[in-house]
Amino acid sequence: MARWCAEQGWPVHPLASGRKTPVANCPSCKDKHHSPAMCACLSAGLPCHGFHAATTSATRIDAWWSAFPSWGVGVACGRADLIVIDIDAHSAPVPDRNRLLPGIPIHDSVNLHGLASGFDTLALLAALRGQPSPAEDDSTLRVRTPSGGLHVWYRNPHPATRFRCSTGSSRKVALAWQVDVRADGGYIVAPATRTAQGTYLREGPARLPAPLPEWLGGELVRTGHTTQRQRPPVPSRPAIPRGRRPRTAARAHRILDPLLLDVTECAATSEGAAFTQKLNKAAYTAGGLTAAGHLDEHTARALLREAAETARSGQTARNERIINDALAAGSAHPLHLEGRS
Ligand SMILES: [Zn+2]
Numbered sequence: 001m002a003r004w005c006a007e008q009g010w011p012v013h014p015l016a017s018g019r020k021t022p023v024a025n026c027p028s029c030k031d032k033h034h035s036p037a038m039c040a041c042l043s044a045g046l047p048c049h050g051f052h053a054a055t056t057s058a059t060r061i062d063a064w065w066s067a068f069p070s071w072g073v074g075v076a077c078g079r080a081d082l083i084v085i086d087i088d089a090h091s092a093p094v095p096d097r098n099r100l101l102p103g104i105p106i107h108d109s110v111n112l113h114g115l116a117s118g119f120d121t122l123a124l125l126a127a128l129r130g131q132p133s134p135a136e137d138d139s140t141l142r143v144r145t146p147s148g149g150l151h152v153w154y155r156n157p158h159p160a161t162r163f164r165c166s167t168g169s170s171r172k173v174a175l176a177w178q179v180d181v182r183a184d185g186g187y188i189v190a191p192a193t194r195t196a197q198g199t200y201l202r203e204g205p206a207r208l209p210a211p212l213p214e215w216l217g218g219e220l221v222r223t224g225h226t227t228q229r230q231r232p233p234v235p236s237r238p239a240i241p242r243g244r245r246p247r248t249a250a251r252a253h254r255i256l257d258p259l260l261l262d263v264t265e266c267a268a269t270s271e272g273a274a275f276t277q278k279l280n281k282a283a284y285t286a287g288g289l290t291a292a293g294h295l296d297e298h299t300a301r302a303l304l305r306e307a308a309e310t311a312r313s314g315q316t317a318r319n320e321r322i323i324n325d326a327l328a329a330g331s332a333h334p335l336h337l338e339g340r341s
């Protein structure tokens with residue numbers, strides 16, 4: 001499984017035998033407090049520092065798992081461009097209804113009787129957006145956990161946009177109660193890993209992650225899961241064709257992402273949020289970035305649509321008109337990034 005994951009371009013690292021946590025650090029890494037970037041173990045091929053040790057190198061993988069065949073497999077989500085929705089089914093007291101879906105007040109008339117797990121809160125969020133629940137998404141890799149939870153694996157369709165991890169109980173960033181998000185700075189247990197509680201088993205027909213649905217990407221943006229941090233280049237990563245993504249795309253996204261977020265956040269209020277004005281501004285800027293060659297038009301259009309649909313889903317044709325007009329207007333004024341930070 002470790003080799004198979006690496007063949008998908010996903011860096012892997014060992015999990016302690018029978019557990020879902022990484023193998024322990026070596027004694028020197030345990031004692032010294034140093035950053036993984038400064039650690040000699042990693043360049044020497046020792047699996048210290050959890051997912052920081054993750055690799056796609058077949059030689060290193062064979063060395064690790066032939067020495068310790070009982071080690072489980074972790075996948076470093078961020079470097080793999082994976083976003084995994086981790087649905088829990090723990091028995092826990094249900095919190096106040098306003099904490100079930102952060103940012104979405106649930107009216108008193110909504111009957112929450114029987115709501116018990118992350119499966120229910122995620123289904124509720126999906127229903128509010130008129131979408132099927134990711135738990136039922138058989139187009140993508142899903143993995144049943146020994147405790148009855150489900151990992152729904154997606155790949156990031158816009159890798160320049162980075163997503164952070166969260167836990168469903170967080171008061172700062174969360175998607176839904178009992179639903180965790182694994183992305184940059186996190187790892188996920190690969191299917192077929194055995195623990196004392198049981199084996200992580202693939203469920204349904206899909207063997208590979210599908211692209212993150214646009215609506216779900218919008219929800220992650222709305223709930224504050226995007227980060228501006230740029231990840232460092234990873235030399236060991238196999239060359240995966242990325243299309244004609246311009247080299248300056250990361251800088252373009254740094255300018256565009258906050259404007260898209262402004263649009264997405266209009267979802268919180270149905271009126272008086274200056275939605276049109278914000279969508280106009282984002283699309284006009286995207287047009288300028290596209291005309292200057294910093295962004296490809298397809299990506300720009302997809303991001304604008306996603307943000308607009310998240311905020312105002314009932315008016316697709318109108319959103320499309322605003323986007324078209326503003327993209328055209330912006331493209332008449334190429335936005336050059338030279339000299340901008
Ligand atoms: Zn170390």
Ligand SMILES: [Zn+2]
Binds near residue numbers: 041
């Ligand atoms: Zn070490």
